[in-house]
Amino acid sequence: MKIIINNIPEGGLRRTFHVDEGLFEHLSGGEKPQGFLSHDNAIVNCEITQIKDRILVRGDVSATFVMECSRCLAPAKFTASDNFVYIFVPQPSQLAEELELSAEDMDVVFFSGEALDLAPVILEQINLLIPFMVLCGEDCSGICPKCGKSKKGGLCNCGPAQTENKFSQLKGLKLNAR
Ligand SMILES: [Zn+2]
Numbered sequence: 664m665k666i667i668i669n670n671i672p673e674g675g676l677r678r679t680f681h682v683d684e685g686l687f688e689h690l691s692g693g694e695k696p697q698g699f700l701s702h703d704n705a706i707v708n709c710e711i712t713q714i715k716d717r718i719l720v721r722g723d724v725s726a727t728f729v730m731e732c733s734r735c736l737a738p739a740k741f742t743a744s745d746n747f748v749y750i751f752v753p754q755p756s757q758l759a760e761e762l763e764l765s766a767e768d769m770d771v772v773f774f775s776g777e778a779l780d781l782a783p784v785i786l787e788q789i790n791l792l793i794p795f796m797v798l799c800g801e802d803c804s805g806i807c808p809k810c811g812k813s814k815k816g817g818l819c820n821c822g823p824a825q826t827e828n829k830f831s832q833l834k835g836l837k838l839n840a841r
């Protein structure tokens with residue numbers, strides 16, 4: 664995922680990266696997001712353009728994830744995608760602050776040397792696709808509080824949960840309306 668800056672042609676460079684395994688081992692700490700099971704088909708398309716001493720990286724990212732449903736813990740498969748823009752600025756640069764202020768939806772990254780390493784930004788983009796909460800379906804009814812099985816697919820035979828009605832004892836009570 665390294666780009667040699669001298670090799671960027673005037674019209675820009677197009678690159679496609681496939682991120683297969685060990686995604687989270689590359690991320691800081693290597694910690695997997697909660698409920699994460701696996702990912703597949705993580706594809707990042709980048710367009711890399713040099714503008715004077717800065718390098719603009721525009722692209723899109725898409726990936727298929729398998730995560731535990733936040734309600735019933737069943738594996739839920741989904742595909743997510745997004746666009747991104749990064750601007751790589753030589754370090755040190757006084758421009759960085761200006762750029763950050765002028766382009767709020769652009770992420771500014773410092774670089775030094777002859778090459779750009781796109782791995783951190785690509786991994787960050789894939790990581791950003793992962794939602795905080797995943798449901799196996801909008802109608803997921805979660806786990807049975809009695810047997811712990813998923814209510815989906817008739818796994819649980821407990822029948823409707825007996826909910827204790829806290830107000831049932833108030834039923835016979837007459838309110839004194841003034
Ligand atoms: Zn579910």
Ligand SMILES: [Zn+2]
Binds near residue numbers: 807808809811821
């Ligand atoms: Zn049950």
